[in-house]
Amino acid sequence: MGSFRYRAYGLDGSFAEGTIEAASMAAASDALWSQGLSPFQLGPIDGGGTKWWNREISLGGGTRSADLVAFTREFSMLCAADIAMDDALRIVQTQAASVRLRVLVDRLLAEVLNGMPLSDAMQKQEKVFPADYVAVVRAGESGGRLASVLVELAELLERRAEIRSRIQSALIYPSMLIVLSLVTLVIIIGGVIPSMAPIFTQSGKPVPVTMQVMLSLGEHWIGILGGMAALVVGGGTASAAAMAEPGRRRRLDGLVLRLPVLGAFLLQQETARFTRTLGTMLTAGVPLVQATRSASGVVGNRHLGAGLDRAIEAIQQGAALHRALRSEVTLPAIALQMISVGEEAGKLDRMLVRVALILERQIQASIDRFMAALTPALTVGIAVMVGALIMPVMNAVLSINDLAAR
Structure with a gap:
């Protein structure tokens, strides 16, 4: 068992910080998620020269295209139902099928709670969200049509994924x-x-x-x-x-x-x-x-x-x-x-x-x-x-x- 220090957000957006005992960092992350916490910084307490808070959870070079499609579809449906943006992000976070997607949504939620526009938060994750994706979201924000724009984006990404899937299946x-x-x-x-x-x-x-x-x-x-x-x-x-x-x-x-x-x-x-x-x-x-x-x-x-x-x-x-x-x-x-x-x-x-x-x-x-x-x-x-x-x-x-x- 090892000791890990974490920083996380709760379901209500509150900030949490502390230590947890677990067999590995992955087990520590799973334990925090089961407690309703969304870790955005997690690292072992090893007493070395590297500061634990510099060790962020890596997305492994960006989410897969399937993760981006899933996020866009779920988030667009929630926004179209007139759910507040931060609440919609929390719901997507709890329903995310992969750890990488949960980490991505957690980072977006943290930036949004700090007052940053969603498009700017996505732009900071440039390995995940392409430039055209961010431009469409920014235009939807400025025109007050974010929900409908996200629906259009979801259809665009799903269509691309469908064509790729058909070719691979064939x-x-x-x-x-x-x-x-x-x-x-x-x-x-x-x-x-x-x-x-x-x-x-x-x-x-x-x-x-x-x-x-x-x-x-x-x-x-x-x-x-x-x-x-x-x-x-x-x-x-x-x-x-x-x-x-x-x-x-x-x-x-x-x-x-x-x-x-x-x-x-x-x-x-x-x-x-x-x-x-x-x-x-x-x-x-x-x-x-x-x-x-x-x-x-x-x-x-x-x-x-x-x-x-x-x-x-x-x-x-x-x-x-x-x-x-x-x-x-x-x-x-x-x-x-x-x-x-x-x-x-x-x-x-x-x-x-x-x-x-x-x-x-x-x-x-x-x-x-x-x-x-x-x-x-x-x-x-x-x-x-x-x-x-x-x-x-x-x-x-x-x-x-x-x-x-x-």
Whole structure:
């Protein structure tokens, strides 16, 4: 058992300080939470030179995206129910599923109780809350629409998480097929072929070329794996060096967008993220130039990002959004047309969200079609590969049996 000193907040927002006996710091934290205390500083009393109050609970580099989605959804529902902000944070804190999320909410609560605006408190946690997230919350605070803005943010984050989850789920079965095919290759090359090779040597029949290749692979597999690893490391290093130069990275991203199928898919994905983020920020009341600049930050393609930067400069000079985008960026035609209609009708924020929804549905349909074709293609490919390895061996074995029978 060790002694730990803590500083914490109670459920009523009161400050508490003291010591606690526990087997570990994690056990001490759990014990404090069970007592209704929310520790924001916790450390062992070791008598060393390091002050215990300098040892804050670490978030481990930031919460997971799932934690951020959960926090935004729960907090937005509580704010929409007209619950006071500090009470809403306490409720989210008590219902948090992970320790990291409880620590995050506790830090936000401490800053809010000290009189700091929620957006400023979130800005201090920059590893958790992105800049566009903070900008939307700040706009909601200034316009008195924090609850509705948080609902919009929750829908935005949930939509992003849903797309990621669908892609990951769609890749599970093909990944299993690839793993099983690799296991099959290892069994054939490492077990079946070496056990059958002596049959040919004892009968005086030449070993088939296919078996000779597989026997060579089995004997030199360490060198082959080492060479493949060296190629991967070398290729990765060369790619990282190439990507480090902004101009080269921008040109490469532009080439990727011109690829026949992949380019159109990536363009739809980037456009959907940009329009949904921009629509959410405009709904929150963020000015157009600031919202466009923040929304361009979610675009990963450097070629598109450079075009958006030029479009922002045109908007600052008085150009309409749809004209600036049409002249500087290559976006899907449906997106440009709907943005133009929304801007002329004074409903740009709603139209941007609708554009994002349409593109996300197209992306999902493309993923479904691709995965529907990929699974049988992998199955047939694996069957052909295994058959190509087995058939020459089986033919040679059958020929040896025919000779023995004669």
